[in-house]
Amino acid sequence: MPVFFRKIISPSLSPNTESDDVWEAVRAFLKPRSWQRGSAIDEIEHWFKDYYDASAAVSFDSGRSALYAILEAFGIGLGDDVLVQAFTCVAVPNSIRWAGATPVYVDIDKRFNIDPKDLEKKITKQSKAIIVQHTFGIPAAMDAILTIARKHNLIVIEDCAHSLGATYHNRTVGSLGDAAFFSFGRDKVLSSVWGGMAIISQKSPPKADQPMAEKVKSPPAGEAGQKLRQIQEKLPYPSRIWIVQQLFHPIAFAVILPLYNLIIGKVILECLKRLGLLSKPVNDQELRGEKPLFMPRRYPNALARLLMRQLVKLKRYTIKRRRTVAYYQEVFQSRNEIIMPKSIPGGVYLRFPILVQNQEEVMMRAKRAGILLGNWYTSVIDPVQVNRENVGYIAGSCPKAEIYARHIINLPTLISEDEARRVVAMV
Numbered sequence: 001m002p003v004f005f006r007k008i009i010s011p012s013l014s015p016n017t018e019s020d021d022v023w024e025a026v027r028a029f030l031k032p033r034s035w036q037r038g039s040a041i042d043e044i045e046h047w048f049k050d051y052y053d054a055s056a057a058v059s060f061d062s063g064r065s066a067l068y069a070i071l072e073a074f075g076i077g078l079g080d081d082v083l084v085q086a087f088t089c090v091a092v093p094n095s096i097r098w099a100g101a102t103p104v105y106v107d108i109d110k111r112f113n114i115d116p117k118d119l120e121k122k123i124t125k126q127s128k129a130i131i132v133q134h135t136f137g138i139p140a141a142m143d144a145i146l147t148i149a150r151k152h153n154l155i156v157i158e159d160c161a162h163s164l165g166a167t168y169h170n171r172t173v174g175s176l177g178d179a180a181f182f183s184f185g186r187d188k189v190l191s192s193v194w195g196g197m198a199i200i201s202q203k204s205p206p207k208a209d210q211p212m213a214e215k216v217k218s219p220p221a222g223e224a225g226q227k228l229r230q231i232q233e234k235l236p237y238p239s240r241i242w243i244v245q246q247l248f249h250p251i252a253f254a255v256i257l258p259l260y261n262l263i264i265g266k267v268i269l270e271c272l273k274r275l276g277l278l279s280k281p282v283n284d285q286e287l288r289g290e291k292p293l294f295m296p297r298r299y300p301n302a303l304a305r306l307l308m309r310q311l312v313k314l315k316r317y318t319i320k321r322r323r324t325v326a327y328y329q330e331v332f333q334s335r336n337e338i339i340m341p342k343s344i345p346g347g348v349y350l351r352f353p354i355l356v357q358n359q360e361e362v363m364m365r366a367k368r369a370g371i372l373l374g375n376w377y378t379s380v381i382d383p384v385q386v387n388r389e390n391v392g393y394i395a396g397s398c399p400k401a402e403i404y405a406r407h408i409i410n411l412p413t414l415i416s417e418d419e420a421r422r423v424v425a426m427v
């Protein structure tokens with residue numbers, strides 16, 4: 001079949017929206033009285049509290065707001081350093097800076113996650129917390145990280161923006177540290193276009209065998225959970241116009257995606273973007289390292305409704321993503337020019353990252369074949385337009401992350417077997 005008659009394959013253009021999600025958006029749109037407040041928010045929070053056996057689960061408008069609230073709840077702010085991996089989204093260091101703290105960048109390991117060896121080298125007296133990102137849904141080396149955190153008395157916050165449903169040695173990723181946050185952005189494991197959740201573990205933050213004066217002055221888990229809730233309750237709901245804009249997103253993409261390879265789909269997308277009818281995942285202020293005035297906010301009920309519909313699909317999506325990855329691994333293992341992460345049991349593989357010699361050429365070839373490959377993290381602080389200096393990244397400080405950024409491509413995983421064969425043929 002000629003390329004232009006085929007549906008576009010893309011891990012970033014609303015990859016997990018199905019027809020029932022579109023209808024749910026229409027139904028939610030028709031109930032304007034429950035766009036902001038409503039029972040779906042409580043149901044989502046309960047689901048997370050139960051699934052992660054957490055002491056608290058509190059929703060926000062995004063993962064970045066959830067992280068900001070966690071830092072505030074643990075009293076992390078001015079004068080404190082937060083260790084975070086390079087090879088991340090600008091939303092993460094920005095949230096650290098919103099809280100008044102300083103991001104300290106750590107290099108990555110072969111799983112694209114924080115490297116425990118570099119982590120230990122970068123710990124100082126100012127270090128208060130580590131953010132552990134499970135990049136692409138591949139679990140980080142938690143045992144080594146938790147040992148280091150305990151030794152240095154640091155709070156561990158798991159960044160589960162990519163890893164809802166993942167496990168690490170049969171334990172649930174997201175329940176291994178002191179707190180965790182999740183994103184329900186348009187291209188995440190499950191999506192409501194925007195949204196985020198913060199959870200606090202049952203256990204208190206680890207205390208090393210150190211004199212009292214040197215210990216982190218962080219509240220026990222129960223107290224942190226209460227603070228998180230107080231922070232949320234003081235925040236406003238997003239405006240009704242903003243909520244309508246997000247409800248429009250799955251509806252618009254239901255039209256755009258089948259037509260994308262025909263020029264008309266691209267034209268519609270471009271027009272909607274220019275008319276400001278579709279929201280951007282990261283706005284211009286954030287690219288400059290500034291805080292948008294309207295954030296953080298609460299999670300609105302209309303988007304919680306979209307997420308409830310997606311939650312029942314978690315298992316099915318995870319099975320499908322893992323099956324695609326098993327196929328990629330099988331066919332790429334004999335290709336010496338392709339480097340891929342070792343198979344990690346328990347990963348959910350939001351995308352499958354591989355390193356190729358000629359990144360740009362592969363991306364162009366894919367485009368011609370009707371496949372839009374993902375570009376996380378072709379810049380160490382993503383997206384490429386970010387002013388890295390403004391967010392405190394010192395060029396050359398994380399050399400491995402910089403090399404990986406020049407060679408990475410992200411393959412889609414939530415696709416059919418036939419589509420996976422097309423991706424492999426293109427690579």
Ligand SMILES: Cc1ncc(COP(=O)(O)O)c(C=O)c1O
Pocket residue numbers: 061062063064065088089091092133159161162182183184185195196281
């Ligand atoms: C690794 C990672 N952490 C955090 C975030 C922030 O999530 P959100 O977009 O919901 O604020 C993102 C966003 O893409 C991300 O990729």
